[in-house]
Amino acid sequence: MSDQALSTFDRAREALDKKTRYVQDFPEKGVLFEDLTPVLGDAESFAAVVDAMAEAAEKLNAEIIGGLDARGFLLGSAVAYKLGLGVLAIRKKGKLPPPVVTQEYELEYGTAALELPSEGIDIAGKNIVLIDDVLATGGTLGAARKLIESCDGHVSGYVLAIEVPGLGGRDNLGARPVIVVRDPQ
Template sequence: MTDSSVTHVSPTISSAVERLMRRVEDFPSAGVQFCDLTPVLADPDGFDAVVRGLIAGHEIGTVDYVAGLDARGFLLAGAVAVRLHTGILAVRKAGKLPPPVHSRSYELEYGAATLELPADGLDLRGKRVLVVDDVLATGGTLTAAVGLLEDCGAVVAGLSVVLEIPGLGGRDRLAGTPLTCLTVA
């Protein structure tokens, strides 16, 4: 991994996300504000702005794959991969792929989870991968994805997320990896 620089995209992209995002108070529990990106992705101009922002700093030929995290990251990574003319990697939750798989387990606030990639038919050694997801909160899922990809021999070229929830330590856990966040909750 390289330096921990954080790329801030244009205010136009950030304002498009802010304008279209739906905020729901006290969901999923009291005191929590849920930021729903569904209206952003449903709007053609909003979705286009998000994809352009997630690509920030990457051009065709600078990455070999775009990895999307299960499940909303799949939507975003697919569009980013098309724009960057790369393959796409679906980083899956445990139990969704037939064996053999590479896996990486990690702790959540309420338990544990595991991410997986196929162990056969996919050689990631030396391949540069851009990891894409919707939200950066505690950083647990993104950290596990980075570890999983590196275990497979890939080089993580960067991380791109639509929304960062500050104060949960995610950015600190990912120090050392270039990070693009389109907006902050």
């Protein structure tokens, strides 16, 4: 990486370290939740994280940015704008008008589904970089990859702000590059 790349990522890591809010026992006992809301709400921190994520997405040859519902929309939209690309909003089931393409996936407590519009956006053959705030189990990102592939799009990689260690998230993502702005501590 160039000095510029290192300084971009260093600024983003510093912003994440300073502004991330930690909430013990949320959403359930034994979980330390890393809330990026304060990062998103601070202009300088938000810009630092978006700059690093945009740099990573560019290295992955993004043609479209896929943002996952909901914080991935915020980060993905900003990254897409910075790179002059379109953004693909990957929605939770029931949030889009029909017709849609749906991909179900397993959660630790049941099932969920993601959807894309089945018309109006042509992603066939396009390199799509998936962006979200946190990589935990990788279930949602893995489902997003399958959803995009079912529409003949190509996921060229994943860009995340942070990763929760010990949950095996990368195992659900296939053999695609994963770039995390702040590596697990």
